[in-house]
Amino acid sequence: MPEKTVYSLAKAQVPELIAKLLKSRNEVWAPVKGEGGDTFLAQIDSAKQIAPEYVNGFLGAKRYVFPQLEELFRFKKGKNGTTLQTETDQPRAVIWGIRPCDMSAVNYFDSFFGQGAKSGPGWKSGDPLPDPLYEKRRERVVFITLACNQAGPKCFCVCTDSGPFLSKGFDIQLTDLGTYYLVEVGSTKGEEFVKEFKTLFGTGNENDVKLRRKLETEAEKTFQQPVSFFAKAMRKLDGGKVDQKFWEKVAGYCIGCGGCIYVCPMCSCFDVDDKMESDTDGLRYRSWDTCDFAGFTREVSGHNPRASRADRRKRWFYHKLSMDYLEKNPVIGCVGCGRCVVTCPGEVDMATVVRWMRKVE
């Protein structure tokens, strides 16, 4: 871990910090326990709502940065023609307590939804285009992540270099040290945040940093998923060892529900549709979609380039794991959050399939 300034935050100060945030920001989001006992990332109006213990929420920060339904623009048809209204303004928000895996997924979204991407005269075909909704939302949010002292039962972030602790890519990372948090700052936004609320933060010390390192090493030993590293599986995949029969086997267990894709913090495919709200007014919106459904690629003629479930499953795993697919954006499409392991009714989640792939001869 590179040397950087560290601070501390007493847990007793958290309610006051949240109260201040609720005053100074439009929105504060944190993990909240739902009625059924699942944890969700949700908007809160008091620190009391923050779940006392959680692995990672049912849905990651994707729920915030890339909402399930999002308006693209509104239109109004009038006598003098159609007018369009775009709202790119986004709330100023703080996301409290997401886990390193989910932060890593946001970092991946940053590169996909196109930070630094160009459009306009210099644009060449194939260049990524910036997504204005995402960029604005991202610009106005501060992420405070909570490192994992203990891995969850289905987690394997240690295999994907996205936890249990982060060394970069966060605004602020908290480590639970009992009655207080060690506070690491990872960005200018994080630095400004601490400055803004400096009366609530204490100084951090050498001992806390040592303790944090020890906790990280210990946390790495708490993984229960027997998935080791992806590299071998990826070599098999790119070496052409994984054949169509393999995908047919995977498809045999898959019920095509698309659950793995909806819960995946890195999946970002969407559908676009229009909705009329009156005879003259309506809106265009996007909504999460999944490459697991046949209708995702079915063309008007009836021709479907990915007609079989095996082809669709192959697509999902290739997109996430094949170097061929990763050439534009060299980050594997998995952060080891374990959500697909929890969700998949057929037990052909990322962890299982990677395990099978490693064994392919």
Add this chain to the structure above:
Amino acid sequence: MNPNIYVPYIAEITDIKQETGDTRTYDVRIKNKEEARLFRSRPGQFVEASVFGAGEAPFGLTTSPKEPGVMTFTVRACGKVTNALAEMKKGDEIGIKGPLGNSFLDKIDSKGKDILVIGGGIGLPPLRSMIDHIFNNRADYREFTILYGARTPADRVYKYQLSDWENKTDLKLIQTVDVADKDWTGNVGVVTTLFPKLKLDIPNTVVYTCGPPIMIKFVIIELLKLGLPEKQIVSTLERYMKCGVGKCGHCCIGNKYVCTDGPVFDYTEIKGLAEEAF
């Protein structure tokens, strides 16, 4: 392109031509002068056309515009957006996002070569932009041949244009239909059955093709058999598209996004894909 990639320009339909029972050609002009000035397309590019309330769909541009902000595309009515377009009249407003994608001109430089254009059905309109480009720069190219196949004579688009082209001396147009009617005196059979009628200078021919996936597949197989170099086979690919701007993921083939990496590809790019292109 609008800096907000999801927001179209407002455009007006300035003319509609009926091509076949279900196919129409639309002339469209972007209304705002400043936005129109920014709209300049190259052969092979496409737009996403919106009917507000029905949605948007991609259509290949059929002309290299003589002035910015003006475009033409041909649409077969077969679904939500295309049927909504079929209901529209001259003067109605639609949305236009684009120009999108790459161009035939981004592939191998075909100047000084023989040109063979192979179109199937509604695949002729996107090729038309390249055909125009060749006519406008006719001295740069050698022999120019167009093969056009359709299901029936009535299914052919641009019939007025086809008879013009047939009379041209610097272009050889050969048409064929799968099923003839009583007035049809031309060829019958799929487009690849026309190949034996051609005298191709294989090393010096560049092929541009667009049509239904099954046609493109067999065209490429036959061209490879004839020994045409892979870089000289240039095809547009079609996928179900939603956003048209490289974000929604619908149009991917392997690691390529048809909307931003394509829609124009040469065979070296197509053959290496992890998924079948056709």
